[in-house]
Amino acid sequence: MAQSITAAQAGGHARSAPGIRLLGWTILAIMSAFLINNAVNIGYGTPTLAEAIGGRAASGAIVPILIYAVCLGLGAFYVLSTGTTALRTDGRRLHRFNLYLIRACFWSVLFVGIVDAAIAQMRVEHMLTLFFSEDTSRALGRSAYVGPYIHMPLVALGFVVALFTRTLGFTWLTLLIVVAELLIVFLRFVFSYEQALMGDLVRYWYAALFLFASAYTLFDEGHVRVDVFYSGFSTRKRGVVNAWGSILLGVTTCAVILAIGLNGKTAIINAPVANFEITQTGAVGMFIKYQMAAFLAIFAITMIIQFVSYLFEAVADIRDEPGHREHQPIAH
Structure with a gap:
C-alpha cells in the first residue's frame, strides 16, 4: 500500500x-x-x-x-x-473510502438482485407457500415488507462483506448481466418462457454497473474525453484544468442532482425510496425500483467525494508536489 x-x-x-x-x-x-x-x-x-x-x-x-x-x-x-x-495523502484517503463505498454497493446489489429475483420467481409461480407460512407469503407480496425486512439486511451484509474484500466487482457484475441476458434469450426462444422479473434484474444490475462505476472511472481517467488541447498540456496546466473543472463542473452538477432529487418528500429520489415504489409490472416483477432511484443519489455522492479527491490531486500537480499517482499507484 x-x-x-x-x-x-x-x-x-x-x-x-x-x-x-x-x-x-x-x-x-x-x-x-x-x-x-x-x-x-x-x-x-x-x-x-x-x-x-x-x-x-x-x-x-x-x-x-x-x-x-x-x-x-x-x-x-x-x-x-x-x-x-499533504494534499495527495488526503486525496488518496478519500479515494480509498470511496472504493469501500462503491464495493459495498456492488455487493449489496448482487445479494438483493439474486434474492429478490428468487422471491419474485416463487411469487409468480405461486410457490411461496411451499416454503413459507401463509402470512409470510402474503407479506412477501408487499414491497413495504420486502424492502425493510429482506433488502435492508442484505444491504447491510454487503457493507460487511466489503470490509473483507478488495475486488470492486465490476467484472463479475458485468459477467452476471451477460449471463442474465443469455438466460432471457434462451428461455424466450427455446422454451417460450418469459417473466417481467428477468428484465427487471438486468436493468437493476445495468444501472448499478454504470452509476456506481463512474467515480472509480473518473479516478482511473477512463471517461471519454473530447481532447483538443489537454493531452499537450504540462502536468501543472492539467492540474489547473482539473482543479477548476472539479469545482465548477463536477461538484456543482452532482450537487444539483442531490438538491433536486432530495428536495422534500415528493422529490424524484425521496418519494420512491420512502414508499418502496415498484414498477408497473407489480407483483410479477421485482421490488427494486425504489433502489434504482436511490442509485442516482449514490452516484452523486460518490462522484462528489471523488471530485474532491481529484481536486486535491490537481492542486498538488499545480504545486509540483511529489507522489504523482501515475508513478505511485494506490493499492485498492
Missing part, C-alpha cells in the same frame, strides 16, 4: 495547503449535513435548513442548524488537527 506523504516527510516540498483542504472538506461536510438533514426531515418531519433560516419552520428549527454546524465543525477540526497532511 502506498505510504502517506506529509509536508514534513517531503522535506518541505509538499507544503501544507490548509486553504484547499478546508475547501474540500467543507464541500464534504455540507454534503453530509444535507444528507443527514434530508433523512431526519423525511423520517421525522424536522425542517430543512432553508425552512429554518427563512422562518418557515413551526418547530425544530434548531435541528438543521445544529446538523450543519456539527458537520462543518468536524470538517474544520480534521483539517486543523492534521495540518501537516
Whole structure:
C-alpha cells in the first residue's frame, strides 16, 4: 500500500495547503449535513435548513442548524488537527473510502438482485407457500415488507462483506448481466418462457454497473474525453484544468442532482425510496425500483467525494508536489 506523504516527510516540498483542504472538506461536510438533514426531515418531519433560516419552520428549527454546524465543525477540526497532511495523502484517503463505498454497493446489489429475483420467481409461480407460512407469503407480496425486512439486511451484509474484500466487482457484475441476458434469450426462444422479473434484474444490475462505476472511472481517467488541447498540456496546466473543472463542473452538477432529487418528500429520489415504489409490472416483477432511484443519489455522492479527491490531486500537480499517482499507484 502506498505510504502517506506529509509536508514534513517531503522535506518541505509538499507544503501544507490548509486553504484547499478546508475547501474540500467543507464541500464534504455540507454534503453530509444535507444528507443527514434530508433523512431526519423525511423520517421525522424536522425542517430543512432553508425552512429554518427563512422562518418557515413551526418547530425544530434548531435541528438543521445544529446538523450543519456539527458537520462543518468536524470538517474544520480534521483539517486543523492534521495540518501537516499533504494534499495527495488526503486525496488518496478519500479515494480509498470511496472504493469501500462503491464495493459495498456492488455487493449489496448482487445479494438483493439474486434474492429478490428468487422471491419474485416463487411469487409468480405461486410457490411461496411451499416454503413459507401463509402470512409470510402474503407479506412477501408487499414491497413495504420486502424492502425493510429482506433488502435492508442484505444491504447491510454487503457493507460487511466489503470490509473483507478488495475486488470492486465490476467484472463479475458485468459477467452476471451477460449471463442474465443469455438466460432471457434462451428461455424466450427455446422454451417460450418469459417473466417481467428477468428484465427487471438486468436493468437493476445495468444501472448499478454504470452509476456506481463512474467515480472509480473518473479516478482511473477512463471517461471519454473530447481532447483538443489537454493531452499537450504540462502536468501543472492539467492540474489547473482539473482543479477548476472539479469545482465548477463536477461538484456543482452532482450537487444539483442531490438538491433536486432530495428536495422534500415528493422529490424524484425521496418519494420512491420512502414508499418502496415498484414498477408497473407489480407483483410479477421485482421490488427494486425504489433502489434504482436511490442509485442516482449514490452516484452523486460518490462522484462528489471523488471530485474532491481529484481536486486535491490537481492542486498538488499545480504545486509540483511529489507522489504523482501515475508513478505511485494506490493499492485498492
